[in-house]
Amino acid sequence: MPGPERHxxxxxxxxxxxxxxxxxxxFVGIFLPxxxxxxFLILAAACFARSSERLENWLLSHPxxxxxxxxxxxxxxxxxxxxxxxxxxxLTGFGLFLFFSHPGWPLVLAVAGLMGLGLGYVxxxxxx
Numbered sequence: 085m086p087g088p089e090r091h092x093x094x095x096x097x098x099x100x101x102x103x104x105x106x107x108x109x110x111f112v113g114i115f116l117p118x119x120x121x122x123x124f125l126i127l128a129a130a131c132f133a134r135s136s137e138r139l140e141n142w143l144l145s146h147p148x149x150x151x152x153x154x155x156x157x158x159x160x161x162x163x164x165x166x167x168x169x170x171x172x173x174x175l176t177g178f179g180l181f182l183f184f185s186h187p188g189w190p191l192v193l194a195v196a197g198l199m200g201l202g203l204g205y206v207x208x209x210x211x212x
Contacts, residue, residue: 096135103131161212170206174199
């Protein structure tokens, strides 16, 4: 049975792998308009805080994303521009969902409800 040191190393490796994966998804989101960038980088920074101080500092000092991540950490703030981008992305995604899948009303209502909850959360955070 692994001791506490081994467990800690395993958890650090897991958080490091998750942080790298979230960073990759965040950077893919730069080029794919429907994939969010900053939420993945927020998750990546949280994972790096538990695994790699160097990578956490790299994200927090990034010229474009560092200020957004710092605002989130310090005040839970989201810039108004990002809120509007989330709204436009969500509406676009919902429109594509309706156009390509022709779902029944229960699924339409479920997806709309989940998207509405997400947008409600985003728009109730302080603005940066």
